[in-house]
Amino acid sequence: MKSVLFSRFFLLLPWILIVILMLDVDTRRPAPPLTPRPYFSPYAVGRGAARPPLRRGGPGRGAERRNESRPQPQPQPPPEPPLPTIYAITPTYSRPVQKAELTRLANTLRQVARLHWILVEDAAARSELVSRFVARAGLPCTHLHAPTPRRYKRPGLPRATEQRNAGLAWLRQRHRHQRAQPGVLFFADDDNTYSLELFQEMRTTRKVSVWPVGLVGGRRYERPLVENGKVVGWYTGWRADRPFAIDMAGFAVSLQVILSNPKAVFKRRGSQPGMQESDFLKQITTVEELEPKANNCTKVLVWHTRTEKVNLANEPKYHLDTVKIEV
Numbered sequence: 001m002k003s004v005l006f007s008r009f010f011l012l013l014p015w016i017l018i019v020i021l022m023l024d025v026d027t028r029r030p031a032p033p034l035t036p037r038p039y040f041s042p043y044a045v046g047r048g049a050a051r052p053p054l055r056r057g058g059p060g061r062g063a064e065r066r067n068e069s070r071p072q073p074q075p076q077p078p079p080e081p082p083l084p085t086i087y088a089i090t091p092t093y094s095r096p097v098q099k100a101e102l103t104r105l106a107n108t109l110r111q112v113a114r115l116h117w118i119l120v121e122d123a124a125a126r127s128e129l130v131s132r133f134v135a136r137a138g139l140p141c142t143h144l145h146a147p148t149p150r151r152y153k154r155p156g157l158p159r160a161t162e163q164r165n166a167g168l169a170w171l172r173q174r175h176r177h178q179r180a181q182p183g184v185l186f187f188a189d190d191d192n193t194y195s196l197e198l199f200q201e202m203r204t205t206r207k208v209s210v211w212p213v214g215l216v217g218g219r220r221y222e223r224p225l226v227e228n229g230k231v232v233g234w235y236t237g238w239r240a241d242r243p244f245a246i247d248m249a250g251f252a253v254s255l256q257v258i259l260s261n262p263k264a265v266f267k268r269r270g271s272q273p274g275m276q277e278s279d280f281l282k283q284i285t286t287v288e289e290l291e292p293k294a295n296n297c298t299k300v301l302v303w304h305t306r307t308e309k310v311n312l313a314n315e316p317k318y319h320l321d322t323v324k325i326e327v
């Protein structure tokens with residue numbers, strides 16, 4: 001019996017040794033590296049895009065990193081307030097230089113942003129000449145007419161009163177049933193020369209702003225005297241005792257002030273020549289409230305030039321030109 005067992009043991013012994021040797025060799029062999037799963041980036045473009053290495057960590061951390069790499073939307077700045085509209089009221093009347101004066105003025109106003117021209121003829125009806133001119137002016141324009149009564153056309157009396165009042169009435173009617181937008185009113189006579197810088201200055205008017213005027217009052221210029229940002233007097237060559245010794249081209253008024261004072265107009269009764277500006281401004285403001293513009297009223301940006309009176313002594317009464325030309 002023992003001999004049988006020993007014989008079988010010796011038969012199995014080589015196979016047992018072989019198994020032991022194989023197990024020993026396998027345990028000493030280094031473990032193969034982990035093969036990462038392929039990662040396809042959503043930002044890779046094209047078939048030959050590079051594949052990034054496998055990232056270790058949870059899915060939440062990777063998502064946070066991807067979100068951090070994306071550009072964050074920038075906050076939008078608040079919208080800018082609308083640019084105040086400048087309303088320029090221009091009285092005009094028929095004369096040989098009328099179209100020339102209006103052409104020069106229109107060439108200036110056309111370059112001003114957000115400007116509305118209110119052109120008022122001293123006539124019982126709108127003339128064909130001015131109507132054609134307005135149609136080709138190339139800027140927002142309202143064409144009105146208001147005749148001056150014959151009794152007020154005498155020398156020495158204030159002029160353009162009815163025309164300026166007609167412009168004021170149109171402006172108030174326009175904003176009567178709607179909320180008034182920011183705006184500024186300016187009386188732009190057609191015989192003046194204006195710098196574009198003047199319109200930039202007046203656009204920030206809060207109530208009533210003032211500045212110098214050149215070639216007026218028998219002097220090279222007239223201006224408000226300013227100390228510490230306040231008007232304290234007037235540099236003028238004519239009647240310095242006026243409450244507002246200023247030319248019609250030397251001030252602008254906020255639209256809100258015009259609408260808040262519906263009775264403020266240019267007066268005929270009791271008004272003296274050269275006093276229209278004072279009579280009007282007294283109804284809406286005081287000297288202490290005036291806002292100096294043009295570098296504290298030290299720069300001239302408007303000139304009272306006036307076109308030279310033309311000489312038509314040789315204009316024929318008979319044998320006229322066969323072609324009728326508008327001048």
